[in-house]
Amino acid sequence: MTSEFTVAEQAALTSGRDAWHTTPVESAGLPGVTVTDGPHGVRLQVDPRDILRGQPATCFPPAVATASTWDPGLLRRMGEALGDECRAMDVAVLLGPGINLKRSPLGGRNFEYFSEDPLIAGVLGAAWVDGLQSRHVGASLKHFAVNNQETDRLRVSADIDERTLRELYLSAFKRVVTQARPWTVMCSYNKINGVYASQNHWLLTEVLRGEWGFEGAVFSDWGAVADRVAAVAAGLDLTMPGPDDTGDAELAEAVAEGRLDPGLLARAAGRVRALVEKSAARTAGDYDQEEHHALAREIAGRAVVLLKNEAPQGDQQALLPLRAGADGPSVAVLGEFARTPRYQGGGSSQITPTRLDDALTEITAATDATVLFAPGYRVEEGPERDPAADEGDLVAEAAAIAQASDVALVFVGSTNETEGADRDGIDLPADHLRLVEAVAKVNPRTVVILSNGAVVATSPWDKAVPALIEGWLLGQAGGGALADVLFGRVNPSGRLAETIPLRIQDHPSYLDFPGEHGHVRYGEGLYVGYRGFDAREQEVAYPFGFGLSYTTFGYGQASASASAAGIEVRVPLTNTGGRDGREVVQVYVSLPGSKVSRARRELKAFVSVPVKAGETADVVLTIDRGDLAYWDTRVGRWVVEGGEYHCAVGASSRDLRTTAAVEVQGDDVRLPLTADSTLGEWFADPRGAQAVEQAFAALPGEDSGRMAALFANPTMMLFLSSTPLSRMATFPGSPLTAESIAKLVSAAND
């Protein structure tokens, strides 16, 4: 028991020994263990002076890319591989996955998060945790909660209503905690409605443990604790980084002075001890770097999203895939990103890769045709260039090569996603845009390939090119993966896990991001991402769930059936094209006529399905009943509303091919009738209507008739329906009194 430990030992256990280790307790033979970042590689710091340089490890695609696979099976395999690398580097806890929602495309860490939708974030996050923990390495689910911006992230209060908090921003965390049982959860820096996550008892104890049954340890984010005593009392177990001798002493003092229940300190220390002891079962391991690189390339290939693929002017067939043989087209590869890959974001997730594939080398290796290169623009990490050569020359040089080639591949993207800072816009850098325009002008067979950690504006420049690939940030094997897709060795099946808007001003979060003076208001409420665009029926550049393939798919009629467990949806899916492919079948649920405000439609199930050319698969998707519920703030619990649910099935949120309707039995939500309940509520509830009618019938003759006539008059009822019953006693001549209303209330609620 940790209570055998002295108070000082317990206090020391609740803070790190240093930035990356828990504190050992020699007297108990308890070692310290290593915790380090994730989430898309193992960043084991080798030089205390350089926090961002780590021991070489596989740099898998960041979450922005893996989310585009919509495939939990791939995330599980990535988690397993990360677990093996942790075993090889003696790491006990890998700090990930990051599952916060992408509330705005301006979010600086969007590259590290999965989606604007909580189902994707939850399902993929749970798979990542399952995979990692299958190797007896602990996850640290982060950042709990409502960390959706970098601006003022250590102090800002996310001011958010409870339905939005429950149904959107906590939803993915609940799914991962209850389904994958992460060993640890990492609290976020920010406040939620004015209370720091690190000392938020409601969040860390009542919800995380009380409602969701979490039994692991809660870590702080590094530097997130403002008050050690308040944090331990709220349910935070390990403050990082350490050491924090001052804070340890404050804890001991608080216990001595009776300001902190010693049981709470023992509880926190006990959870850290349990984590360390649990880690002891991990066996050392090794891994094959080439094998992991191959997995990184497979995942990256599945993450690529084909946004556009048309026949260039004068051609008969779509531009992609390119032919690979000597008879293939001569290819201009343009843009420094093709030679100097942009493959991950900045900050604590930055990995030192075991190797790094660039698209130029991989494209050259993929075809016997002529390949010519020009940088087109400069990047910081790029090779030194003649400073005299100005950008105009670079563009002219690239355009000349494009003009002399059959096909032009233009690599552009964003250059500024990092932890710690949000973006101020979504436009491509001006020099990248100039390159696209100059090349598209001289070569109708132009493909644009994007490398970006967060959404970039594709309109209007994408109108000028026949093919557009969203490559996100693809990790160390991205260069090879892009060559695989360009030359058709991989048939693209990536789908957007976030909307690409026409303009940032159209985004639902635009007016309330990133807030000011310590507060950010989640003014768009439930209407996050596609939920907002759909509610306002807004045009977008490319919708949530969208992505093309080198084949086509046909959907048969969907059917749906309801049971106590939820809804099952079935749909025949046919590969109607000429080559094998993979479709991500998506189910969006709506409840027409709902009594509460809801998004137009919400993603409630998805599956990535391989189908051979000409074949048909019977696809079955299930929706848990719990996923149909909304959070009813009147009664403080989840409620499934009864009614006819429409399950629309399709290839994106705006390409719904077939719909099945199904009746779902609702939960009984009996609100207690009170004197403050309105007349409308009293008459809508059979018990209430009966009690009121009986009371009025018992009134003296004239009064009874008068009241009966009043309530029989629909116009009067409309006028009075929003009046609380108690106010009826204040009207002159009203036969109702406070006493008679009190009797009514008890009669109705008995």
Ligand code: GLC
């Ligand atoms: C950071 C990040 C968190 C990371 C931690 C340790 O500031 O917010 O994601 O795991 O510190 O590097």
